[in-house]
Amino acid sequence: MDFAVTDHRPPYLGFGLGLRPQHYEDILSGNPDIDWFEVISENYMVPGGKPLRILDRICERYPIVMHGVSLSIASTAPLDMDYLTELKRLADRVDPKWISDHLCWTGVHGVNLHDLLPVPYTAEALDHVIERVRRVQDFLGRRLTLENVSSYVTFAESEMSEWDFVSEVAERADCWLLFDVNNVYVSSYNHGFSVSEFLHGVPRHRVVQFHLAGHSHEGEHIVDTHDHPVCGEVWDFYRETVSHFGPVSTMIERDDNIPPLAELVAELDVARRIAREVKSGRTMAAAG
Amino acid sequence: MTSLKDLQARFQAGIVGGDDAVLSDINDSSREDRRVLFGVYRNAYVIRLAEILGHDYELTHTYLGDTAFSDLAHAYIAAHPSDKRNARWFGRYLPDFARSTAPFSEHKEIGELAGLEKALADAFDGPDARPVTMEELAAIAPEDWPNLVFIPHPTAVRTRFKTNAADIWMALSDGAAPPGPVLLPEPQTILVWRQDLTARFRPLAPEEAMMWAEAAKGVRFGILCEMVATFGGEDGAELRAATYLKTWLDTGLLACVSPDCAQSDLVMGTAH
Numbered sequence: 001m002d003f004a005v006t007d008h009r010p011p012y013l014g015f016g017l018g019l020r021p022q023h024y025e026d027i028l029s030g031n032p033d034i035d036w037f038e039v040i041s042e043n044y045m046v047p048g049g050k051p052l053r054i055l056d057r058i059c060e061r062y063p064i065v066m067h068g069v070s071l072s073i074a075s076t077a078p079l080d081m082d083y084l085t086e087l088k089r090l091a092d093r094v095d096p097k098w099i100s101d102h103l104c105w106t107g108v109h110g111v112n113l114h115d116l117l118p119v120p121y122t123a124e125a126l127d128h129v130i131e132r133v134r135r136v137q138d139f140l141g142r143r144l145t146l147e148n149v150s151s152y153v154t155f156a157e158s159e160m161s162e163w164d165f166v167s168e169v170a171e172r173a174d175c176w177l178l179f180d181v182n183n184v185y186v187s188s189y190n191h192g193f194s195v196s197e198f199l200h201g202v203p204r205h206r207v208v209q210f211h212l213a214g215h216s217h218e219g220e221h222i223v224d225t226h227d228h229p230v231c232g233e234v235w236d237f238y239r240e241t242v243s244h245f246g247p248v249s250t251m252i253e254r255d256d257n258i259p260p261l262a263e264l265v266a267e268l269d270v271a272r273r274i275a276r277e278v279k280s281g282r283t284m285a286a287a288g
Numbered sequence: 289m290t291s292l293k294d295l296q297a298r299f300q301a302g303i304v305g306g307d308d309a310v311l312s313d314i315n316d317s318s319r320e321d322r323r324v325l326f327g328v329y330r331n332a333y334v335i336r337l338a339e340i341l342g343h344d345y346e347l348t349h350t351y352l353g354d355t356a357f358s359d360l361a362h363a364y365i366a367a368h369p370s371d372k373r374n375a376r377w378f379g380r381y382l383p384d385f386a387r388s389t390a391p392f393s394e395h396k397e398i399g400e401l402a403g404l405e406k407a408l409a410d411a412f413d414g415p416d417a418r419p420v421t422m423e424e425l426a427a428i429a430p431e432d433w434p435n436l437v438f439i440p441h442p443t444a445v446r447t448r449f450k451t452n453a454a455d456i457w458m459a460l461s462d463g464a465a466p467p468g469p470v471l472l473p474e475p476q477t478i479l480v481w482r483q484d485l486t487a488r489f490r491p492l493a494p495e496e497a498m499m500w501a502e503a504a505k506g507v508r509f510g511i512l513c514e515m516v517a518t519f520g521g522e523d524g525a526e527l528r529a530a531t532y533l534k535t536w537l538d539t540g541l542l543a544c545v546s547p548d549c550a551q552s553d554l555v556m557g558t559a560h
Contacts, residue, residue: 042374049411049416049443072373075296083373105296108300111371112371112372113370114333114340114370120295152328153322154315155313190325
């Protein structure tokens with residue numbers, strides 16, 4: 001399919017946050033220094049009432065990106081057309097800048113595990129995912145944006161690296177990528193690869209969004225819990241990521257232990273500062 | 289596709305059923321045994337679903353306490369693996385499960401309390417409809433009143449409680465100690481709906497409950513007044529019926545008041 005309408009690269013949106021109900025009032029009554037919001041699609045795939053009413057009001061004031069957690073693009077179960085129809089209906093209402101979900105599966109045999117489950121990096125899985133991404137993009141009439149997930153296991157039958165798999169999906173399915181900085185860090189620790197190798201292994205022209213988040217360090221492995229502030233190592237990797245990709249829409253995800261909005265805005269300022277420093281460093285290097 | 293399909297089946301069986309066959313598909317990491325690494329998914333599954341139930345049934349959780357609620361949640365998770373993409377609907381069978389599964393079914397207020405929480409949640413994000421106002425009713429010609437039919441707001445549902453679960457809900461909602469569970473002498477009708485953006489409920493006295501049930505079936509106002517007269521006595525029957533109607537309008541309970549509300553809408557109304 002020719003995505004004539006959304007053919008061009010999505011716009012750069014600046015620095016955003018995940019929209020969470022705990023912050024509705026502060027957002028609508030104040031004017032927080034947030035450039036855009038990412039909404040969890042499923043939270044608004046409901047018939048009506050307050051969630052959709054609030055979302056309409058936020059949409060009037062901020063650019064919105066839809067982020068799903070249950071597309072299950074890598075599942076061998078059939079595509080869930082009811083889910084996709086609802087997703088499309090929400091997109092028609094919200095007019096998001098783009099729609100993202102995860103490069104993972106969430107269940108088979110009619111069961112949903114509500115988790116982002118890992119994919120073996122095989123040629124078979126690659127062909128399967130690419131074919132499904134194309135079908136979903138045809139149905140939605142727009143390109144998908146796919147995010148690399150945190151994972152805790154690797155499969156004996158994997159034939160390629162995660163970054164090769166992600167890159168092949170993006171190029172062959174012609175979709176965008178959401179580069180989750182924290183997820184790369186978490187998976188690199190769990191599986192013992194270099195974050196830089198991942199970073200340089202992904203096609204730059206496909207990356208339209210960054211995620212930042214906190215995690216829980218369990219000693220011998222790290223779990224992607226989104227319940228802490230972004231840690232120093234992930235900020236360091238973010239600096240390297242921004243240096244490599246240039247300006248890309250960036251947001252912070254917090255799903256548990258959600259602090260007051262001001263605290264997240266302050267955390268977002270750290271991302272802004274790092275991006276500014278990278279940019280001015282480049283300018284100075286160019287001037288020098 | 290056999291390989292990926294089989295791998296996903298083994299992976300899921302490992303999470304849901306505790307089957308270890310999937311471990312042969314997984315590598316040890318340089319620091320950690322594969323069993324520990326796969327355990328991250330296994331543990332997260334039950335914890336996440338229990339958290340969803342704790343969020344959706346917050347007052348039932350408070351009422352039961354951590355241990356008994358955890359027992360209920362784990363029994364439910366084992367009996368009802370999630371079959372919807374959206375976690376919003378995972379817990380939708382919990383009230384029926386509590387009503388029908390021992391030992392929870394031996395305490396009828398548990399299922400009813402959970403049922404009230406579910407009904408309020410369903411009303412909270414249920415379908416939108418513009419409520420009819422008193423001003424709009426006043427604009428209807430008096431000669432048309434006997435022929436008026438009513439369509440409830442699409443979020444409005446009636447439920448019948450055999451226990452004082454509604455009182456338990458109210459106490460818990462205020463942060464107070466709940467009253468002890470008791471069986472009511474007569475079942476109580478509870479009406480749940482959303483007024484503007486707020487999910488609400490209130491018990492209905494028998495006469496109002498009767499009139500609401502008949503109105504929701506599409507019975508016209510003139511007949512409703514006769515029914516009220518038969519049910520509660522002729523003295524002041526029309527005034528009582530008009531008072532109920534005013535309350536419904538004041539609280540956003542009606543989506544259509546007209547001699548000719550659409551039949552298709554009436555079908556929706558009969559469920560309420």
